[in-house]
Amino acid sequence: METALQTKVEESRSELIQLVSFKLEQEEYGVNVLKVREIIRMPSITRVPNTPHYIEGVINLRGKVIPIISMRKRFSLPEGETNSQTRIMVIDMEGELMGFVVDAVSEVIRISESEIQPPPAVVNSAVEQECLAGVINQTDRLLFFLNLEKLISRDERSLFSGMM
Helix, strand or coil, rough: HHHHHHHHHHHHHEEEEEEEEEECCEEECCCCHHEEEEEEEEECCCCCCCCCCCCEEEEECCCCEEEEEHHHHCCCCCCCCCCCCCEEEEECCCCEEEEEEECEEEEEEEHHHHHEEECCCCCCCCCHHEEEEEEEEEECEEEECCCCHHHHHHHHHHHHHHHH
């Protein structure tokens, strides 16, 4: 009985998942592709007064107003220039759409769940520890796997829904 259970656990650990990888500064991050609704170029953003520093404002996306969050500001990284590579990843956050500004979207990658290693305890740099779901060590790069739902708390999300 134990061996059948162990086999089932190992099979589920090696399940393939797809990630959208993106860049901030020189680092690469990934989020589950199932959470990404779409990736758009930078439109003009309407500023909203009295919001947290990492909120860029809101945009109108086909009739729906969505808040836009600067990933650089949220991770306490220096501000970068918006260029032709800058994108907004529109993410489904428990039924609410939110846009995240990133330096560039790289690719969709397919990995085995077993490739995701737990984040090192020393990772406290720019990423809030709880939203870092793991680290993926590929031959030529390290990629930080993020759980964006833990990056923005429920209280913050309810604040954003009041903006619209």
